[in-house]
Amino acid sequence: MRSIIFCKRTIKELLRDPLSYIFCLGFPIVMLIIMSVVNNSIPAEAHMDIFQIQNLAPGIAVFGLTFVMLFACLQVSKDRTTAFLTRLYASPMRPVDFIAGYTLPLLIIAVLQAVINFVTSFVIGLISGYTFQLFHVLLCLVALLPTALLFIAFGLFAGSLLNDKAAPGICSLLITAACILGGIWMDVDSIGGILKTVCQVLPFYHGVQAARMAMQGEYSQLGKPFFIILIYALVIYTFAVLAFQKKMRSDLK
Amino acid sequence: MSEYALEVRALKKTFGSKVAVGGVSLTVEKGILFSLLGVNGAGKTTMIRMLNGLSKPTEGQAFVMGHSVAQELSQIKQLSNISPQETAVAPNLSVWENLEFMADIYGMNREKSRKRVQEVLDQFALHEVEQQRAGTLSGGWQRRLSIAMALITNPEILYLDEPTLGLDVLARKELWRTIEDLKGKITIVLTTHYMEEAERLSDQVAVMVAGEIKACGTVHELYTITGKKTLEDAFVAIAEGEVSI
Ligand SMILES: Nc1ncnc2c1ncn2[C@@H]1O[C@H](COP(=O)(O)OP(=O)(O)OP(=O)(O)O)[C@@H](O)[C@H]1O
Ligand SMILES: [Mg+2]
Numbered sequence: 001m002r003s004i005i006f007c008k009r010t011i012k013e014l015l016r017d018p019l020s021y022i023f024c025l026g027f028p029i030v031m032l033i034i035m036s037v038v039n040n041s042i043p044a045e046a047h048m049d050i051f052q053i054q055n056l057a058p059g060i061a062v063f064g065l066t067f068v069m070l071f072a073c074l075q076v077s078k079d080r081t082t083a084f085l086t087r088l089y090a091s092p093m094r095p096v097d098f099i100a101g102y103t104l105p106l107l108i109i110a111v112l113q114a115v116i117n118f119v120t121s122f123v124i125g126l127i128s129g130y131t132f133q134l135f136h137v138l139l140c141l142v143a144l145l146p147t148a149l150l151f152i153a154f155g156l157f158a159g160s161l162l163n164d165k166a167a168p169g170i171c172s173l174l175i176t177a178a179c180i181l182g183g184i185w186m187d188v189d190s191i192g193g194i195l196k197t198v199c200q201v202l203p204f205y206h207g208v209q210a211a212r213m214a215m216q217g218e219y220s221q222l223g224k225p226f227f228i229i230l231i232y233a234l235v236i237y238t239f240a241v242l243a244f245q246k247k248m249r250s251d252l253k
Numbered sequence: 254m255s256e257y258a259l260e261v262r263a264l265k266k267t268f269g270s271k272v273a274v275g276g277v278s279l280t281v282e283k284g285i286l287f288s289l290l291g292v293n294g295a296g297k298t299t300m301i302r303m304l305n306g307l308s309k310p311t312e313g314q315a316f317v318m319g320h321s322v323a324q325e326l327s328q329i330k331q332l333s334n335i336s337p338q339e340t341a342v343a344p345n346l347s348v349w350e351n352l353e354f355m356a357d358i359y360g361m362n363r364e365k366s367r368k369r370v371q372e373v374l375d376q377f378a379l380h381e382v383e384q385q386r387a388g389t390l391s392g393g394w395q396r397r398l399s400i401a402m403a404l405i406t407n408p409e410i411l412y413l414d415e416p417t418l419g420l421d422v423l424a425r426k427e428l429w430r431t432i433e434d435l436k437g438k439i440t441i442v443l444t445t446h447y448m449e450e451a452e453r454l455s456d457q458v459a460v461m462v463a464g465e466i467k468a469c470g471t472v473h474e475l476y477t478i479t480g481k482k483t484l485e486d487a488f489v490a491i492a493e494g495e496v497s498i
Contacts, residue, residue, distance in 0.1 A: 002358055009346060084341045087402070090305040253308065
């Protein structure tokens with residue numbers, strides 16, 4: 001029950017911050033539109049298909065989730081620096097209430113963001129002559145959940161361990177890494193070599209792959225990246241929870 | 254049930270080699286207002302933090318309403334509340350939402366929490382700003398809200414760490430009246446640097462110097478011990494070690 005109450009307040013905090021709208025909603029949509037325009041000027045012979053709307057939409061969805069990480073991190077580090085958290089530490093709130101109270105609202109924002117992204121993509125698809133299938137879109141939403149959890153975990157991690165000055169810096173590093181090494185802005189598969197190996201070791205590429213395969217209804221190729229990203233997400237989330245609890249205990253020394 | 258609200262035995266807190274609280278023992282009876290006085294850095298906030306589970310004692314024991322701080326913190330948390338030295342409000346929530354949030358976190362049902370919000374809004378004259386976001390209130394108003402948030406949960410023991418810091422004269426007098434209304438009903442632990450405040454409100458006063466309690470008693474007992482006529486003079490005498498007790 002306390003986690004629900006804390007969820008409600010986190011949602012309010014997030015939704016009342018104008019930056020949420022700019023970064024979590026505005027920015028991905030702008031990128032979606034810009035990249036679609038860019039895609040229009042790429043000649044067909046170039047065989048650049050990552051900016052085609054059916055690939056772009058899932059890519060941007062993952063891009064958007066990186067900002068959810070930034071918000072997770074800012075919210076936690078901001079709360080930690082104010083006496084408000086002192087007051088909550090003195091209240092009957094348990095560590096699990098805090099963790100659920102941060103995670104659930106961010107997951108909701110992540111899903112909302114993806115839905116808005118797909119609606120926009122649908123409109124762009126109508127213009128450029130591509131029709132999304134509702135079932136694939138829904139499947140893609142599910143395929144994005146582990147990636148959302150992964151980024152929330154990174155955010156909790158950074159927010160627990162760093163102060164509100166250092167945390168955003170680390171997050172932007174992760175955002176850049178995720179975009180490049182996740183293959184959102186470039187075709188990792190056709191580059192190959194060491195770069196591809198690096199991408200495959202990190203989780204981001206698998207998250208993007210899972211989302212793209214789901215969106216294209218490639219069921220046979222969806223399973224592998226989905227499970228890889230799921231395992232990554234669960235492991236890193238576990239670490240994030242441990243880090244938060246450890247930090248809470250040391251704050252209470 | 255213990256007859257004391259607080260029972261503290263040889264409670265000690267060190268940070269590295271720094272002794273913040275050095276083996277304090279004291280008892281506080283239920284229903285009284287107990288003031289903890291002391292110069293900056295004397296260890297008042299650290300004492301309060303330990304009694305609320307915000308800081309782990311290095312040594313010693315403490316019992317709040319008969320519950321051990323070391324073993325029964327969850328019971329203690331449910332029946333106590335604190336207005337921290339620094340104002341503690343959620344900036345993006347309205348005054349109303351902040352109050353309701355606190356009531357809910359302490360497990361009040363919807364109906365009861367609404368009722369309590371109204372009562373506390375009345376008590377702290379916060380009605381005119383009830384829909385305003387807490388972060389946009391002036392410092393003094395935030396302070397009032399912060400205190401109201403401690404009171405809304407109907408604590409049996411309430412800690413007020415420098416509550417009147419930053420309040421204007423009227424708000425301070427108003428808070429004094431609110432505190433006086435609470436006297437006898439709940440136990441209050443107050444820290445303050447305003448001697449007239451302590452003089453007016455306290456049933457019992459303890460003077461902390463460098464982590465230790467140098468004197469403890471009613472205001473009049475402190476006059477007698479020090480041979481002074483005001484709490485301020487008595488405090489100075491004790492804090493500067495003029496009188497040894
Ligand atoms: N987390 C901490 N780490 C190291 N030292 C600390 C910590 N918290 C408190 N101290 C030290 O403990 C001592 C007592 O601090 P405390 O905050 O309890 O004083 P105080 O009586 O509340 O003072 P003030 O009137 O200024 O609020 C100080 O010397 C302070 O520097
Ligand atoms: Mg203090």
